[in-house]
Every structure is written in C-alpha cells, then in structure tokens.
Amino acid sequence: xRLGELLxxxxxxxxxxxxxxxxxxxxxxxxxxxxxxxxxxxxxxxxGEDFIPAAxxxxxxxxxxxxxxxxEGALHIADANPRRAFARLAAxxxxxxxxxxxxxxxxxxxxxxxxxxxxxxxxAGERAASIGTLGVTTPDGSVSTGLxxxxxxxxxxxMAGLAREGVTHVAYEASSHGLSQxxxxxxxxxxxxxxxxxxxxxxxxxxxxxxxxxxxxxxxEVVAPGSPAVIHDAGEGSEWTAKAIAEAEARGLRVLSVxxxxxxxxxxxxxxxxxxxxxxxxxxxxxxxxxxxLIGAYQAANALVSAGxxxxxxxxxxxxxxxxxxxxxxxxRLERAALNAAGAPVYVDYAHTPDALEAxxxxxxxxxxxxxxxxxxxGAGGDRDAGKRPEMGAVAARAADLAFVTDxxxxxxxxxxxxxxxxxxxxxxxxxxxxxxxxAIAAAIGEAGPHDIVLIAGKGHEQGQIFGSGETMRIExxxxxxxxxxxxxxxxxxxxx
Numbered sequence: 001x002r003l004g005e006l007l008x009x010x011x012x013x014x015x016x017x018x019x020x021x022x023x024x025x026x027x028x029x030x031x032x033x034x035x036x037x038x039x040x041x042x043x044x045x046x047x048g049e050d051f052i053p054a055a056x057x058x059x060x061x062x063x064x065x066x067x068x069x070x071x072e073g074a075l076h077i078a079d080a081n082p083r084r085a086f087a088r089l090a091a092x093x094x095x096x097x098x099x100x101x102x103x104x105x106x107x108x109x110x111x112x113x114x115x116x117x118x119x120x121x122x123x124a125g126e127r128a129a130s131i132g133t134l135g136v137t138t139p140d141g142s143v144s145t146g147l148x149x150x151x152x153x154x155x156x157x158x159m160a161g162l163a164r165e166g167v168t169h170v171a172y173e174a175s176s177h178g179l180s181q182x183x184x185x186x187x188x189x190x191x192x193x194x195x196x197x198x199x200x201x202x203x204x205x206x207x208x209x210x211x212x213x214x215x216x217x218x219x220x221e222v223v224a225p226g227s228p229a230v231i232h233d234a235g236e237g238s239e240w241t242a243k244a245i246a247e248a249e250a251r252g253l254r255v256l257s258v259x260x261x262x263x264x265x266x267x268x269x270x271x272x273x274x275x276x277x278x279x280x281x282x283x284x285x286x287x288x289x290x291x292x293x294l295i296g297a298y299q300a301a302n303a304l305v306s307a308g309x310x311x312x313x314x315x316x317x318x319x320x321x322x323x324x325x326x327x328x329x330x331x332x333r334l335e336r337a338a339l340n341a342a343g344a345p346v347y348v349d350y351a352h353t354p355d356a357l358e359a360x361x362x363x364x365x366x367x368x369x370x371x372x373x374x375x376x377x378x379g380a381g382g383d384r385d386a387g388k389r390p391e392m393g394a395v396a397a398r399a400a401d402l403a404f405v406t407d408x409x410x411x412x413x414x415x416x417x418x419x420x421x422x423x424x425x426x427x428x429x430x431x432x433x434x435x436x437x438x439x440a441i442a443a444a445i446g447e448a449g450p451h452d453i454v455l456i457a458g459k460g461h462e463q464g465q466i467f468g469s470g471e472t473m474r475i476e477x478x479x480x481x482x483x484x485x486x487x488x489x490x491x492x493x494x495x496x497x
Contacts, residue, residue: 001093003037003062003075009092012077012085020061020075025090025153034059037077037093039086039152040069064089083182087152091186094156098129098163098170101187102309105174105218106195106232108356109302112330113195114171116306120323121169124315129162131155132173133350134331134461138162152183159187171309174222176214189223191312192253193230193305197240198355203385212240216247225252230308232301235261256312258304265304265311270297272366279303279324283317290324296334296363298356303327332460334363337481338488344448346488348480350460352381352408354391357457361399364453372451373401377444378458379437380422382413383469389418390425397426400455402447404432406440408458412469437465437478442487456480 003020007013023035029051032038038055040048040063049069056063056073063071064086067078079085104113114130118137121128129138131150136158150158155172162170174192178184197212219229229248233241241261248255256264268287269280276293279300292303307320315323329335338346345367351360357378368374376396380389396403405422407415419433434440441456448454459465464475 006037006089006092007077010085010088012079012089022061022093025086025093026055026060027086027151027153029055029058032058032060034061036060037062037064037086037089039063039082040065041083041086042066081182083152084185087156087182087185090152090156094160096163097156097159097187098167100126100169100190100313101159102171102191102193102313103174103184103189103218103222104171104193104195104305104309105176105179105215106193107198107200107353108351108359109195109232109298109305110173110175111350112299112302112333113193113305113309114173115330116303116327117171117309118169119327120306120310120315120320121171121313123323123326124310124319126169127165127167128169128171129167130171131158136162138165138167140165150183152185155184156186169313174215174218176211179217179222180214185222189227191228191230191309192218192223193232193309194219194241194244194248195232195302195305196234196355197238197244198353200353200385200388203383212243216244219244219248219251219253223251223253227253228256228312229253230256230258230264230305230312232305233257233259233261234301235259256308258308259301262304265308267300267304270300274367281321283321288321290321292324293327294329294334295367296359298359298363299334332462332481334360335460335481337456337484338445340445340448340454340488342448342450342452344445344450344452344454346445346448346454346456346484348456348460348484351378351457352459354388354395357392358395358399360455360457361395364455365399368453369451372449372453374399375444375448375452375454376400376403377406377437377440377454377456378403379406379408380418380458381409382411382415382418384411386421389421393422393425393431394427396422397431402430402432402444404434404440404444406437407435407465408437409462409466411466411473438483438487441480441483445484445487454484456484 025037026032027039032055038060040052062075064077064082104110111133114132118128118130258265260267266282271278279290310320332350335348337348349360351357405419444454459480465478
C-alpha cells in the first residue's frame, strides 16, 4: 500500500506523504526494513524517540512521533498522541480482519470469558479464535504470545492472519495496559464486555480512578456507538458496575446486563454440585436450568458474560445456553490438577489479586467436606502493585483454614520482603511462610487429608518463575499443575474417578 493511501484511511494529514510504498510497521528499530513505518513512543523506561536515527538508517520511510521529536530524512507524521495515530495507520495496512470481533475488559475473568466465548461460537458452527493471556487459540491449536495484549503490530498481524486462515469470529482480552497504550485499536468491534473491577496494576495506573478510566476506553473510544455492551452485574450495588453501565449508556451503547442483577440474562439461583453447578437463568421472561460443568460463582459469571457476547453476535439464546453445558475448563482457571495420596483434590488458579483470591476460595468452599479444610498456597509478584500484598494476606487469613505464603514471580525484589508484606496483612489465621514454591506446594499437598481441598493460586497457566529484571532476568521452568502432580505422587485429577 502507498503511504498517502494509509494516511487517508486513518484520517491523518497528507502533508508531504508522496507516493512511497509501505512494506511494514514496527515499534522496535531492530525490526525496521526498507519501506517500514516506525512508531517512536515514550515508554516507562525507554524512549522510542532515541532510536529514530537507527530506524531511519535501516530504511524507515516515515516516523510516527510527537510533534517535538526530531526526524530528519523521512516523513515525520507528527501527532500529540502518536500511539493512536500509529495504530490507525497500521490498521489500514494489515486489513482485512475477521468479520466478528468482540473485546472483553475487567480486572478478573477476561481470559475465561474470551475462551468460553470462542467455545460457544465453535459449538454454534463458527470458525472462532481467542487472543489473550493464554495466547492465540484457534480451531487448529494455540500459540503463546507471553502477553495479555501484545503490541499493536503483533495484534493486528495476528488478527489479519486469522482472517486469512478462515477465522470469522475472534474474542480478545482488552487489558488496561493495552487500552491505555492503544495496543488494540483500528478494528471494528461488534460487541464489548465488562466482567468486574477491583484493585490491580496501581503500580502503573496510580489510582483506582485512572485504572478504571483505562478500562472504560473500550466503551468510550474503541467500540462504535449503538453496539452491544455485555456487563456483569452481581446485584450487590457495585459502585464500579454502576459507573461502567453509565459510561456505556453515555456512549450510546446497548447495555446487556447479566448476572444476579442482570436484565438480559438474570441468574435467579445457583446450586453447587460435586463437579459443577446448576444455574437457573431467566431470559425474556422464560427460566431455564443449565448444568454448568465448572465450579464457583465467578465461573458462572464468566459463563453468563460469554453467553451474552455470543447472543449479541447472532447466536440464538437456546444454542448459547445449551453450549454452557458443554464448556471445557480453561487452563489454570480452577483447574483440577491432581489428587494426593489421601484423595484430596488439588486445584490451580490464576488468582493474583485480593478479590480474585477470595473468589477462588469461595468457589471451592462449598466442596469442602464436613470437617475438612481449605488449604491455600499463594504469593504476590514483585515489581507490581505492592499495596495489594497485605490485602491478599488478610483474605487468606480470613477465608482459608490454612495458608502457605510463598514466592510468585519475585522479579527484581527481595522475595522475603514480598512475603513479609503479605504476612503483615494477616492479623489472625494460620499462615506459614515457605519461600520455595515447590516446597510450599509439597507441604500443602502433604498436609491435606481426605476431606480437605488444596488451592494453589497466583500463576495458573504460567510455565515459568521470573527472577531479576532487565539484563539480569532469568525465567526458571515452573508449572503449578505439573509440580502439583509430581508432589501428589503423579496422581492426576481423574485417577480416583
């Protein structure tokens, strides 16, 4: 494509564009080739403008940067918001994309929701995919990307690649970082969703208000007015849910609320079972009973948001609700990993915020036999929101019967200091400090009796443990599920039926 053509599509000024052929887009100067449009952005630790000369030497024909940036020898596409301008240009270059795209934001539940939405679409006969923390999952398999929301070039290239493979429906996670950094712009989003909101990422956003505003960019800027917005309403008078609904309505979105307080899909009752739960769901005056093969209130919430997104994009109510009965567990989301020698089940979950940890514990509590205990292994990541650490300790002390505080991904911080901050939040309750994560998991599994349940929280699907940062960073292979199975003597979750 020609640079002038892309500028026209993006609605950007044509001044001096000429007729140069564009061969690609890059935000890493090392990936620039002749004909590339280079995006030079200020980051938290690196300023992309410092690499403009290197990009030009490698053959960049244009640079998208702030007006005050120095660009000599190529077209300077100056914009006060260069990330947004770059995204719009790149979107025109990589098109076309799958015809039906939905985006999901919220603090917890994004991964499960996009994957469940993909599954419902697949059961409805569509070629569907999901993009998020688990990577890119397609009808033919999955590929890890390492990020919830990849950079804008990777994101758009992935979307275009899916379209070439015949994928027509895609659900993607819209993280607060991705939204604030314009990493998922330029696409036509058919429907959006908001799962919930609680403390996380304040190391980046600073305040809850800034964090919420980043999430709300999905409603206020990314999607088109009039499109459906599926919003989970737990029916508990959540201030943030009410604000999300208000933001959606102010943009002219068609709000489809789901959950106990929902009007589109209302959860009337939920009956926990041994391996799932019976949901009583009301839609358009009719009540249906749905056997969801997943445990926990938050899994029911994610399933309802997914059903809402599927229905908002053309799947009939009967088909969407029937599909809920056949949903498969999502990797690392209340995944039953093993049974120990005494027969105690061991679950692995990604919960890494106070609210998510409490929800995971609450999900398992009804399944603890009389006289049994809920034993938890958890930690907190380094170089991330430190304020949530004592809150997580307080949750474990209050909600678990026994908890082992261990290392998560320490990164550049002192692991012992992170654990100490968690323990400081526990005014009561039995919390034990075992830094080595494998040893902590082994201790919890060894402690569990036949009536107990073990929850290993924090890392979920992750395959490694991160130590150090920058040039000193190392990732040691570590999979909670595999470690749990090894500590349980190799007994898989189905070994005892």
